[in-house]
Amino acid sequence: MPTNLQILLDHRPTDKVSPANFRFVETPVPAPGPGQVLVRQTFVSLDPYMRGRLSDAKSYARPQEVGAVMQGGAVGVVEASNNPRFQPGEAVVGMGGWQRYWLSDGGDLRVVDARAIPIQAYLGPVGMPGVTAWYGLNTIIAPKAGETVLVSAATGAVGSVVGQLARAGGARAVGIAGGAEKCAFAVDELGYDACVDHKSPTFAADLKAAVPDGVDGVFENVGGEPFQQALRRLNDFARLAICGLIASYEGAPTALPDMRVFLVRRIKIEGFIVSDHMSLWPQALTELAGHAAAGRLKWRETIREGLEAAPQALVDLLHGENFGKMLVRVD
Amino acid sequence: MPTNLQILLDHRPTDKVSPANFRFVETPVPAPGPGQVLVRQTFVSLDPYMRGRLSDAKSYARPQEVGAVMQGGAVGVVEASNNPRFQPGEAVVGMGGWQRYWLSDGGDLRVVDARAIPIQAYLGPVGMPGVTAWYGLNTIIAPKAGETVLVSAATGAVGSVVGQLARAGGARAVGIAGGAEKCAFAVDELGYDACVDHKSPTFAADLKAAVPDGVDGVFENVGGEPFQQALRRLNDFARLAICGLIASYEGAPTALPDMRVFLVRRIKIEGFIVSDHMSLWPQALTELAGHAAAGRLKWRETIREGLEAAPQALVDLLHGENFGKMLVRVD
Incomplete structure (x- = not known):
């Protein structure tokens, strides 16, 4: 029976962030309740803004909670759904965080077309x-x-x-x-x-x-x-x-x-x-998806294998060791 | 017979500007040639931007030329005119510089209404x-x-x-x-x-x-x-x-x-x-003149007496010793 690997923020970095700031837990894969969607995540996104959220200094975003799953963008596939807006097998993008399975209420989940564009592009040039x-x-x-x-x-x-x-x-x-x-x-x-x-x-x-x-x-x-x-x-x-x-x-x-x-x-x-500018996202995403599907937009990715690689991948991103979009492929 | 007192930039300041950077000359009052206007100036304006022009470091404005009359805004009265746009006795504003009489070709000279608003306001809130x-x-x-x-x-x-x-x-x-x-x-x-x-x-x-x-x-x-x-x-x-x-x-x-x-x-x-935004000046000046004439716009002036006071007035302005708009009244 599969389990849900989750990566939590264990304690805040006082200077440079390191993998020791995080800890791993294995939990049962949850079953979706009423209105909920279970997403099996396939790629997790690493982004520079994450560094700011690890501190509790005043910033534009609420800091990442200690003891909670590390937040961040991710893409995946709907595994089970009690929400009429999502069907099993659909590709989705959302703030699923550093975990293998994400139980979402569908509020910040979006179905994407992963045929013309690779799914992980929704964390990069089309995200x-x-x-x-x-x-x-x-x-x-x-x-x-x-x-x-x-x-x-x-x-x-x-x-x-x-x-x-x-x-x-x-x-x-x-x-x-x-x-x-x-x-x-x-x-x-x-x-x-x-x-x-x-x-x-x-x-x-x-x-x-x-x-x-x-x-x-x-x-x-x-x-x-x-x-x-x-x-x-x-x-x-x-x-x-x-x-x-x-x-x-x-x-x-x-x-x-x-x-x-x-x-x-x-x-x-x-x-x-x-x-701050959510009203412009639909226009921007439509334009970017059009460019990407037509082959007019190129990009490069650095993909680390296995969710366990996420903490080190974040550290490496902050030190410029990525080449293009930094991703972790969830196994 | 009146003479034209002129204040020239003698040499550029190497550190802080002082009156010693300027020198005075007395020249005959010029007679206007074809198309020219002779202005007897009544107030000369002191403005912080002048400090930048005294240096020859790269700036947004051409530096003030050494040996030339110190440039700056001024108001006055048309003394004689060979330009059909200007009549003797009219109040005018322009870049007349630090001199008692200014011979203008009329290009940057503007007639103003000095009845509802004191003429020197065109160097301040309505300028x-x-x-x-x-x-x-x-x-x-x-x-x-x-x-x-x-x-x-x-x-x-x-x-x-x-x-x-x-x-x-x-x-x-x-x-x-x-x-x-x-x-x-x-x-x-x-x-x-x-x-x-x-x-x-x-x-x-x-x-x-x-x-x-x-x-x-x-x-x-x-x-x-x-x-x-x-x-x-x-x-x-x-x-x-x-x-x-x-x-x-x-x-x-x-x-x-x-x-x-x-x-x-x-x-x-x-x-x-x-x-950089000359196209907006007419709208701005119309609004400001309306406020000033209606008494809705207040301001204060520091007036130094006599054109000879201009160099020290500039120094004092740069040290914040003015209270409100810094002006020199030309005798």
Whole structure:
């Protein structure tokens, strides 16, 4: 008889998160009660925002509860249903968390089409990361054709979509990524006009050379020193969408050392969280699914095998050891 | 026979600006050539942006030329005209600079109504500073009724208009000013709901107490330490209009020490310069003139006597020694 493996937050990290912050429990597979849906999960999503939820510092989201199943996006298949909106065998996406089986009341569960698009894409380019890219690019940066958009974590789940949407709209897309392999993928597969390796000792000069006309939009996922160099390349009226600052989640804060750049260059910086803008998700997801099904949207995945790999996968994501969307395949 | 006193930039300041950076010359009063207008100036405007133009560092405006008449806004009366758009005796405003007589080609000269409103108001609430207030408040902060707007340099030429427009729109206006006298004026005359003295040793606690519901909009004219305290009071989705950073023009840069506030609170910060938005000036000036003529807009002026006072008046403005709009009356 199958059991439900669940991964709980055992205690909050005081400095860097590690697998020791979590513990595993085996519980019976629950039976759905009235109105409930039992989902057998197939992929669990790892995302940078999770680091913030592990702390109980004031943040935009309620912190993850200690002793509870670690929350997060997941996809799976309906195993049993007492909810008329869901039928056994349907592919679904929701906030199923780090567990093999998820008992949902159907409230935040959505049926998806896993024929034209691989199911795990609903955790990536056709899911929250894709909508994040779509929102920040289209509503904050809103690039005009011919403008230059700089994207950090250029091959990540969010960045890879930003670059392709920017290019599709006629902008010049320049990526920042960690290492030559990621940069080659950014240019050769994702279609970036250029990509600069922030691990290179010549990064600052390389970046300057890659944006000969300056930078009109920045989609910032990382922060840290590469961001400081990006600030030096801004054109007048540049727009900076602050989506993430992963370099600072377990490291030094990312500062803006001299605000006069705001005045001299008339800069706009805006931080955003995609869950504040749920009304735009249907439009964004429709567009992204269309691109993906037509083969116009490419992405890469790092898949770790077995739910037990989730804690280490999160640690590795925070250290940039993923290449593209970080996923765990549930066995 | 009258002569034209002119004040030239003699050499650029290397650190703080002082009157020694300027020199005076007496020249014959020029006669207008074809299409030209001779203006006898009555008030010269002192504005914080002038400090930036004295440096030749890259900025949004061309630097002031060494050896040329110091540029700046001024009002006056048409003395003689060979331009059909201007008649002798008309009140005018333009960029006449620091000189008794200005020979204009009429291109940036505008006739104003100095009957319902004192002529020097066209250098203040019904001029560039007023439009600056109007633009930053209405287009960047766009406060909703009941929201709290924080205004630094609350009694200055720009800030005094921001506070009154914010209140007129139903927002709660809280000022920051230097000293008890300015704060009393902000509340008693300008109608701020509260004003906090940034020179007080209890400033941080006073600010916290003055914004019990947090801050939804910041109209920033100053920067420096008071701005750091303002950052601690931001509500989610706060909008910060960066208009000036006068504390940093001759002092330490104003930094934003931790950009995570952008994410946690979904903050927007935007720097702006009112001359980028000339298409909105007519609407803004019409509204401001209407408020001023009807007595709904109050302001205060510091008037220094004699054109020769202009260099010291600029220095004093940069040190916050003005109370309201800083002007020099041309003798």
